[in-house]
């Protein structure tokens with residue numbers, strides 16, 4: 001009995017579970033505890049003030065009316081009126097598609113996982129931007145593929161380096177990219193580079209996964225259509241997590257018929273179909289053209305926070321520190337002098353009362369370690385001022 005109680009099963013865990021050691025959230029919590037009132041720049045989430053709670057609550061009540069049809073099995077692509085809404089909305093971003101080519105998923109995270117399951121097997125390689133979204137790195141790692149980071153500059157992915165990486169690595173199957181208001185760097189890939197990316201993908205016969213959670217949240221600058229608008233073979237991932245709420249877990253992927261067939265069979269062995277009451281809730285919440293007005297409100301709100309963060313950085317950062325000036329999304333990317341290690345910066349800054357994500361977490365090789373990601377979306381202007389002043393002090397203390 002004692003033997004059974006103390007027996008550990010950890011030696012039986014599959015290799016794919018060995019992703020990145022301890023959870024980043026444990027690290028974040030530990031750092032937050034170093035100060036009585038830390039300014040926290042870690043959240044890649046919408047501001048609480050913008051969550052359309054009343055609208056979702058009312059829509060949810062209505063979603064249960066006459067719901068017997070929704071509560072059985074079926075409609076595996078997702079609630080049809082929502083798929084139609086998504087296909088129509090994407091037309092405003094120059095993406096031509098049909099509701100039948102939209103699969104509604106548990107956030108874009110689930111869509112990305114399904115797509116990886118369809119395309120990737122151990123030994124394949126995937127090209128990503130370096131830096132890239134931490135969540136995507138975690139998903140890719142579970143598929144035991146080689147992850148090849150391609151450098152970016154102030155405008156995003158360096159497409160000459162992309163070409164070199166494709167030539168040097170014929171085992172690449174997929175390019176995963178966040179061209180618009182990238183997480184974590186905030187860059188917006190120019191149109192000519194988007195075109196070059198799809199041309200290279202065609203030439204080297206690789207799939208493109210375009211992840212676009214922030215495209216609607218643009219505050220300034222030129223509007224550039226998604227890569228999917230240039231090539232209908234591109235798998236396009238979207239989500240309501242940033243414009244409505246992440247807790248509802250509603251996202252989607254747009255794919256061609258042949259890919260959709262495989263995505264559907266992947267879904268069948270995962271969750272059969274996901275929560276259609278929630279999908280109907282979202283569809284009802286979006287009625288009467290709600291989203292365009294709400295998006296405009298979000299843009300005006302986040303623009304103020306972005307401007308506050310850029311102004312505070314201008315005021316508080318010592319010589320030698322660089323930062324991105326994003327036209328949209330939630331993030332500002334800071335580059336410190338090369339000799340500063342962002343893990344050390346993470347520790348010291350927490351003592352000064354400011355917590356963020358160290359840049360190393362976004363590097364597939366975990367090598368570049370003098371960068372940090374700051375998110376402004378959930379932080380009020382006075383807390384931004386306070387937190388960036390603290391960051392300035394912390395940086396000065398170790399320069």
Ligand SMILES: Cc1ncc(COP(=O)(O)O)c(C=O)c1O
Nearest residue numbers: 044107108109133183239241251
């Ligand atoms: C680039 C990117 N992709 C995907 C996601 C995940 O979104 P979802 O909540 O739809 O799973 C995020 C969220 O931070 C993100 O930044």
